[in-house]
Amino acid sequence: MSKNKPETILGVLISGGGTNLQAIIDACASGDLPAKVGVVIGSRPDAYGLIRAESHGIPHFWVDRQAFNSNDDYDKEIVRRLKENRVELVVLAGYMRLVGAPILDAYPDAVINLHPSLLPSFPGAHAVRDALEYGARVTGITIHFADAGYDTGAIIIQEVVPVHQDDDERTLLERVHKVEHKHLPYAVKLWATGRLKREGRRVKILPKHTGG
């Protein structure tokens, strides 16, 4: 499900600002992450992540759902763009659409999603606000393999973020983002260096240098 060579080619799917895309770009540039972003695809024309891609000379596209008859057709077009750019690992970095069978089938165990809560707590589009309103003392982030459900796939990494008593959505979101930016490139690195082994719902992180 993963591989071991100098540069894994990533396709990053976004819907918004793309700060996690930026974290990945930076980690690639610094040499920490043996990968490069081959293409960025946005589900919205105004996703700022597209501008980030442009400024780094990375191929980038807005794919307009309105131009397709079905979600499947939309996803097939995304797969076409990914394959065209020789993408090996798909990273959902603030991508607000469910990825369907065309993408999952083309990239088995090779679509990674990032979610701003400790799943299965607080799935959905408002995870940080929901955690605050629930009165949770801790929340966090989950990086997981995407599957056909919303925020249900096998977990690669979870990291805790404390909720402070005086937090509002903005302060908590900021703390969550910092943790995302640190761990998403790490999760991509684990995949790119062949260190992830999924067994059903449990994902094993293999030790370094297993010669895999």
Next chain:
Amino acid sequence: MSKNKPETILGVLISGGGTNLQAIIDACASGDLPAKVGVVIGSRPDAYGLIRAESHGIPHFWVDRQAFNSNDDYDKEIVRRLKENRVELVVLAGYMRLVGAPILDAYPDAVINLHPSLLPSFPGAHAVRDALEYGARVTGITIHFADAGYDTGAIIIQEVVPVHQDDDERTLLERVHKVEHKHLPYAVKLWATGRLKREGRRVKILPKHTGG
């Protein structure tokens, strides 16, 4: 909802081994916790916690659900035993029954439950096993005010417990129990010293020495 005097009288409800009851008894004995256990009530005749109570000279009862026509009647009998022993705070320490309106109405914001997960993840009777099977990287404990639902009340304390790659249910349970034994007496102390203030679902922990 809470109070400030030397010794808060606790009623502890159990269904099993009572290791958390023991942690409370020990914290009271050491002087860490300004409280004493006034009565222990078991929902099962073989709950080992009843023996622990006996060995510490604490009044203890098994209340047999079969002897009552309804859950309400059963809970009313429990309230009678609690009041008889002048209990001010009810602690559910491994109590495997839902507490109903008679108990909640008699003890508003004064029934504390302990659950072995980071709620709302993994509610129910098999929280530790469920976390393992889900492939969670972290789980933990939640101490919360009981309400009419299962594991849904306002959260007082949550603490994280890591899940190790080689954990089975026994090793993870052991790690979870250690955290329970540390935090449950602390949560009781916060209540007993008047430091908990519930506002809807969010519970504020007040600083020490507010003169409350």
